[in-house]
Amino acid sequence: MRFMIHFGPELYQFVLICAIYAVSVLDKKSNQWIAWAALAGVGVAALSLANNGLFLYDAYKIDALSQFFKLVIAVGFFIVALNGKVLSTVDADKRVDYFLLLAISAWGLMLLCSAVEMMTMVVCLEISSYSLYALVPIRAGSREAAEAGIKYILFGAAASAFALMGYSFVLASAHTSYLSLLGPALSVANPMGMFGITLFLSSFFYKLALFPFHFWCPDVYTGTGNETAAFIATIPKVGAMAALIRLIHVASPNMALTDTLAILAAVSITFGNIAALVQTDVKRLLGYSSIAHAGYIMIGLIAGTAAGIAASTFYTMAYMMMNLTCFWVVCRMAPNGGNVSLDDLSGLHQRAPMLAFVLAVGAFALVGLPPTVGFTGKLFLLSSAWGRGYDWLIIVAAINTAFSIFYYLNLVRYAYTAETIQTKAIDLSRSAGAVAMILAGLVLLLGCLPAFVYDMAFVAGKQILP
């Protein structure tokens, strides 16, 4: 039993799932405790940071990278659980089930962080995706949510099919599905293997919403409930990044994959930012912004160094924090669970000064203005990739900041300068305000003093590329 200690975070999450299930069977009402149980999960994940080992027929690797990402997922799940305390769009007797699905999805992503064998990866990804397929349409009486759900399932199913097909090609040509053995087997001399791994990668690009696998992203964000969108926008991308880091470092040294990645990243950044310029729905705007950020995150992987992986890892964490901050405000803005448009933000600084401030911090962090975590993350990303043959990508990424300022600034402009249309003050509970301030504080703190977290990410990067 001693070796179970190694599986701290995922075991805890599993126990939590069982507990939620038990509650959902016995008592449909109480969901308030889940957030605090998730907080304990953060503690467990933090304590397990130093674990390492190779388990389950070498298919499951616990190392600095996986533990860092598990901690990030645990933090994210905690915030999402707090965020979902009042689920106005979900029927009262379904709320516990809602959390059950959320917890399972987060659990699948935690497992994904440790998967180092392709089939294991597919299975973990599916564990996380299937519960999300059920989650997306849960938004009482909303046709858009149903549409979003169907879109998410169809795109997801196609992505899974790609992954499995890619898996079969890789297995046929390289005769192994272990990532550690795959490296030498994949080369330009092995087109079938190359094709296979590209297909396999694309299913993770889909999760990350990297161009051209992004089409679901704005529609699903808009259609699904605000709380669900907060989850989908952040945590699955963290899990997908963990898997991508392992996959790309196996795949890219031997193939011309990096060029393709660089082009995808550049197009993703530019397309996401330009498409976001005209959006008026805040969630849709954040959807396009996340397409752009998927491109930014790839820059560290394109660099192909330990520092690059560390930068991508750090930025993934930063991305999650910034988006959860913005979504927290969006969810508080709409107590009835409706979508929030830019006009709804008008005069927010009078109706809820605290939320306006937090939204401003979140938006400026997404732009990448100092002293927020968005700036530090972007600095690490760009610094890691400069001088490695993709300088044009860095320039594209930097110039895009200028495109993106307009729509992020719109959030702040409406909140601070627009005349108030609705005079009704927003009913902001003391605790919700406190969490908002803590989130904003973290975004600023990690921007001012990033060394501690970056060092953890760096250890993870060193592990992958010594």
Add this chain to the structure above:
Amino acid sequence: MTLTSLIFFPILASILLVFIKDDLRVRQFSLAAGFVEILLALPLFTYTPGGNVFQFVERVPWVPKWGLNYYLGIDGISLTMILLTILLLPLCVLCSWRYIEKRVKEFHICLLLMASVCIGVFSALDFVLFYVFWEAMLVPMFLLIAVWGGPKRKYASLKFIIYTLSGSTLLLVAIIAFYTQTGTFSIPEMMKHNYSFTFQYWAFLAMALAFAIKVPMFPFHTWLPAAHVEAPTAGSVVLASVLLKMGTYGFLRFTLPLTPDASIYFAPMMIGFSIASILYGGFVALGQNDMKKLIAYSSVGHMGFVTLGIFMFNLRGLEGAVMQMINHGITTGGLFMMVGAVYERSHSREINDNKGLGKFLPAYMFFFGLFSLSSLAFPGTNSFVGEILVLIGAFQNNYWVGAMAIPGALLAAAYMLRLLQKMAWGEPSSVPGWHGAANKKKFDINLREWAYLVPLALLVIYLGLAPGLTLRTIDPSLNQTLSKIQTLQQQPSAVALNIE
């Protein structure tokens, strides 16, 4: 610790402000914070010219894995800029006493944060730390214009932030490129390296774009009049007196020492833009009816003199440039405050609505006259020293460059005297704000206005009559800045031949 306390005290004060409810208390607290900041700055007067290149150095590891340091230190150039910033903080609080009526607390928070990041910009010796402050400045300035601005504030604030942010995106790339070349983000260490010409060429362009937009130089100046006109008085003062200086400070601190070859190579272009700024700013200022717009365009011209002085690459030119930076901060800051004062009375910034004030606002017109004369570089005022030094530098460098800058000085006299003449003499305007003004004394400036005008007026005269101390303070730093370029110029290479 002096610099750290100067940077973080305003931040601390702005956090404390959050808990103060009453508007009057907020103003008093901010004013007190401004005075405390001045007290905290007193140790800066122990700066020894000719001592270490950078003094008051503080260095703490920030992100060790990337070699980032919290690295501060000042030389003569930054010292003057920091003192100017700190002096203006309480004056800005005073000149907003009546002008700002809504969201008073938030306004003062923005003002304090602004002071803090400006001091940060002038004292950072780590390139990334510099960039952090440089960009962090955008947010409070944006809010100052967007929330407390005039009727077209949305347009002006958006233009301001998009312009300045676009300019500085490539600055970040340049910083990263320098890091890849040298393996350090520390500015003094970067200055010791030599870079290939191709590298300098691109690095210069990336940095010059950021700095030229901030200055602003002629083709990139269009955000400035909009921002100045719409910003509240204190916003205009900070914008004119401190923010624009960041651009020219960037040229002095980074482009000249880091990319000397490229600076020489691009000098003709930069000189051309400078002269274009001087002449264009002057001509456009001639045709303005809005007082603030007139002063805004005169800023474009004055800053043209600064960049002209910088790209002369001789000590007189640089001395003149730094003097002009200080002078422009004092004089234009003063003029904006005066326009704000008149606006509080007449609620109009049109020149025609504020005519004939000499009859009933004698004290006001005294100060206005002093600052106007200073603005047109009248001998005995501070700007005369700066402008004559720039012109000497220009004539030393090239006869024709000097000759082309002269009309700029004439234009300044033309537009400032036109403004002064209309405001001081003529029939009083019939705007409601001035009704019955002729019979009452109370329209003239009050104690609060005396309090913020007198320090600036004293500086105008002091720097005009006795600039020696300031020049002695900045000279060693300027020689340091010039050292690389002058060695290059003495051994003419293929690149250096482009300038005579």
